[in-house]
Amino acid sequence: MSLPVLTLGTAAADFVSGLERLHGPVTVVRRCTELAEMLAAAQSGLARAAIVAGQTQDLDGGVVERLHSAEVSVVALTDDDGERRRLEGLGIRTGAESVEPEALAALVAESAAQLQGLGAPAQAAGSGTQRLVGLADPARALQPRDADPVPPGLPAAQGELVAVWGPAGAPGRTTVAVNLAAEFAAAGQRALLVDADTYGASVAAFLGLLDESAALAHACRMADQGVLDREAFERVCLKVAVTGTTLRVLTGITRVDRWTELRPAALATVLELARGVADVVVVDCGFSLEHDEELSFDSMAPRRNGATLRVLELADRVVAVGSADAVGLPRLVRALDELEHAVPSASAEVVLNKVRSAAVGARPEAQLREAWERFGPVREIRALLPADPAAADAALLGGSVLLESAPNSALRHAIAGLAGSQLQAPRRGLRRRALAKVKF
Ligand SMILES: Nc1ncnc2c1ncn2[C@@H]1O[C@H](COP(=O)(O)OP(=O)(O)O)[C@@H](O)[C@H]1O
Numbered sequence: 001m002s003l004p005v006l007t008l009g010t011a012a013a014d015f016v017s018g019l020e021r022l023h024g025p026v027t028v029v030r031r032c033t034e035l036a037e038m039l040a041a042a043q044s045g046l047a048r049a050a051i052v053a054g055q056t057q058d059l060d061g062g063v064v065e066r067l068h069s070a071e072v073s074v075v076a077l078t079d080d081d082g083e084r085r086r087l088e089g090l091g092i093r094t095g096a097e098s099v100e101p102e103a104l105a106a107l108v109a110e111s112a113a114q115l116q117g118l119g120a121p122a123q124a125a126g127s128g129t130q131r132l133v134g135l136a137d138p139a140r141a142l143q144p145r146d147a148d149p150v151p152p153g154l155p156a157a158q159g160e161l162v163a164v165w166g167p168a169g170a171p172g173r174t175t176v177a178v179n180l181a182a183e184f185a186a187a188g189q190r191a192l193l194v195d196a197d198t199y200g201a202s203v204a205a206f207l208g209l210l211d212e213s214a215a216l217a218h219a220c221r222m223a224d225q226g227v228l229d230r231e232a233f234e235r236v237c238l239k240v241a242v243t244g245t246t247l248r249v250l251t252g253i254t255r256v257d258r259w260t261e262l263r264p265a266a267l268a269t270v271l272e273l274a275r276g277v278a279d280v281v282v283v284d285c286g287f288s289l290e291h292d293e294e295l296s297f298d299s300m301a302p303r304r305n306g307a308t309l310r311v312l313e314l315a316d317r318v319v320a321v322g323s324a325d326a327v328g329l330p331r332l333v334r335a336l337d338e339l340e341h342a343v344p345s346a347s348a349e350v351v352l353n354k355v356r357s358a359a360v361g362a363r364p365e366a367q368l369r370e371a372w373e374r375f376g377p378v379r380e381i382r383a384l385l386p387a388d389p390a391a392a393d394a395a396l397l398g399g400s401v402l403l404e405s406a407p408n409s410a411l412r413h414a415i416a417g418l419a420g421s422q423l424q425a426p427r428r429g430l431r432r433r434a435l436a437k438v439k440f
């Protein structure tokens with residue numbers, strides 16, 4: 001069967017006639033004049049591969065992801081060595097602009113076969129039948145899938161990825177993430193802190209950084225363009241001194257409407273690199289796991305919660321932070337339930353923060369454990385962090401970490417305890433309970 005292909009680029013005329021003369025393995029079904037036209041044609045299911053000649057600079061990680069989601073592989077023709085390396089870094093097959101038609105047809109066939117072998121979304125979604133899941137069934141398209149392949153040339157992953165996540169309502173995700181990372185650094189680990197919260201990035205503010213750079217968005221952009229290597233990664237990271245050692249930081253987006261810059265596939269590449277240069281990578285996540293994009297019936301649309309979901313899929317540890325009060329606890333229970341559905345591979349460590357008797361009565365720790373035992377999921381509470389407004393405020397005011405501004409505070413000690421042990425809670429199923437019953 002002949003492979004239907006799309007073409008784009010000024011040089012297209014030359015090779016199209018060459019391919020047509022082969023009367024064989026590939027058939028040019030549309031010669032596109034611009035990228036938007038090619039993307040639209042790809043989404044309509046017209047083709048299995050796309051050949052881009054000359055105008056390859058428009059090919060970035062986002063474009064490749066969209067084409068691959070539509071099960072269209074990409075071959076790029078360029079005579080520029082630097083551009084060829086960039087494209088290959090994005091996982092694109094390349095050839096010279098003067099490539100012979102037979103060789104080009106072979107490249108196209110290989111790229112299509114490779115895309116199939118990688119498990120295009122149709123297979124990844126788990127159905128045995130071939131279909132365009134991304135277009136026909138947005139809900140399935142939003143199911144977690146395997147991490148994007150790491151472009152060649154990246155270092156092997158080593159560092160542990162710790163996602164700090166939790167429901168809405170400011171339970172203290174950033175407080176825990178920042179101080180956890182600081183404790184790891186102080187313990188002699190190469191630590192990297194990443195702000196991937198697409199709703200309220202605040203790591204820069206916590207660390208007193210006058211940061212307009214949105215380092216994480218910058219790194220994602222470079223990953224998208226295929227130019228993020230180890231050296232570039234080191235340059236993008238901010239360095240913060242913490243008690244004589246260095247904490248590397250990728251600050252978050254400076255305005256919430258910039259969330260589209262944290263494309264999940266690019267973020268995955270950044271995190272993979274991060275693991276190659278750090279012993280532990282702590283990621284401050286957004287709260288929402290909602291798949292509200294399902295309603296849009298546009299599976300190609302950027303996903304606001306895609307960044308959070310991808311981090312949770314990739315994480316070795318998920319620290320789930322909830323507020324220890326009558327509002328925060330039911331929210332955490334519900335959020336853990338959502339997590340179980342959205343990212344079944346994640347095993348969350350429950351951390352209750354801002355523990356105080358004023359909110360739950362005398363002996364707050366015992367009260368909380370008892371309430372969790374009765375109404376919470378079958379998952380032990382990993383840590384209870386005391387409410388310590390004086391320490392928390394002093395740290396914020398000074399733009400410093402608790403380790404420096406309140407080293408003897410109970411809150412700092414509790415977070416240090418969380419950093420100090422190997423927290424791999426055994427994975428157990430959730431017991432479903434009606435949230436209405438969760439009361440103190
Ligand atoms: N254990 C705690 N005791 C007192 N205040 C806290 C504690 N943890 C966090 N806070 C404060 O709560 C507010 C929200 O914390 P933050 O970490 O920004 O939450 P999130 O990242 O979940 O939105 C901040 O003012 C922070 O200083």
Ligand SMILES: [Mg+2]
Pocket residue numbers: 173174175197200201202284
């Ligand atoms: Mg936060």
